[in-house]
Amino acid sequence: MVIRVQAEPFDYGQECASFAQSSKNSGAIVTFCGIVRDNDDASLSIMQIEHYPGMTERALSRIADEAQRRWALESCLIIHRFGALRPSEQIMMVATAARHRSDAFAAADFLMDYLKSRAPFWKKEITANGSEWVAAKASDEEALTRW
Amino acid sequence: MTLEILYFAWVRERIGVPRESVETNAATVAHLLAELSAREDRYALAFSDLSALRVAIDQDLADFDSPLAGAREVAIFPPMTGG
Numbered sequence: 001m002v003i004r005v006q007a008e009p010f011d012y013g014q015e016c017a018s019f020a021q022s023s024k025n026s027g028a029i030v031t032f033c034g035i036v037r038d039n040d041d042a043s044l045s046i047m048q049i050e051h052y053p054g055m056t057e058r059a060l061s062r063i064a065d066e067a068q069r070r071w072a073l074e075s076c077l078i079i080h081r082f083g084a085l086r087p088s089e090q091i092m093m094v095a096t097a098a099r100h101r102s103d104a105f106a107a108a109d110f111l112m113d114y115l116k117s118r119a120p121f122w123k124k125e126i127t128a129n130g131s132e133w134v135a136a137k138a139s140d141e142e143a144l145t146r147w
Numbered sequence: 148m149t150l151e152i153l154y155f156a157w158v159r160e161r162i163g164v165p166r167e168s169v170e171t172n173a174a175t176v177a178h179l180l181a182e183l184s185a186r187e188d189r190y191a192l193a194f195s196d197l198s199a200l201r202v203a204i205d206q207d208l209a210d211f212d213s214p215l216a217g218a219r220e221v222a223i224f225p226p227m228t229g230g
Contacts, residue, residue, distance in 0.1 A: 034230055050156055052222060055206035080229065092230060112230060118208070121229035122156035133157045136226035
């Protein structure tokens with residue numbers, strides 16, 4: 001299990017390749033990458049991501065532990081960035097490796113649902129008109145009831 | 148006891164500092180927030196709607212009625228928006 005919280009960009013292709021390289025006993029690898037999406041009117045200049053150093057790593061480790069407890073994973077990887085990101089930049093990624101694809105898919109889905117509302121990150125959108133904290137969505141909280 | 152209190156996102160902006168040390172005998176997080184709210188308006192303003200806030204004690208998510216005995220660090224923040 002690898003957890004990385006960082007300001008620097010990461011190379012998604014490279015991360016997927018090295019994750020696959022280190023998961024040789026798995027029959028299935030699922031990867032997901034989250035990208036900063038521009039607003040419909042292309043007004044977003046910066047997505048500022050704040051986090052709680054210390055608790056963030058701890059919360060992500062707990063979420064990954066829970067995924068490993070629920071599904072037969074060989075390994076999993078979570079990378080999440082913080083700081084000032086521009087539209088189309090990569091914010092985060094998860095990767096899961098398992099013997100069978102159903103475990104890898106379910107665990108990746110679970111990791112995403114939990115890190116949306118249980119990992120201490122906050123997003124602020126900065127546009128030419130000012131800045132606004134992104135509100136948590138009720139649908140993200142509801143998604144947790146699936147598990 | 149002395150508690151280190153951390154604020155994040157709009158809570159940090161409303162309080163005006165990212166962290167501070169507070170001397171308190173509050174039994175729970177709710178009591179602590181009520182105590183701070185009674186001290187100054189900026190706290191009362193930030194803590195007026197508890198349903199818009201989340202709390203962590205020593206870096207673990209907790210509830211407003213969680214006891215503070217033995218705690219060192221309390222964080223107050225809005226619902227998280229990771230991913």
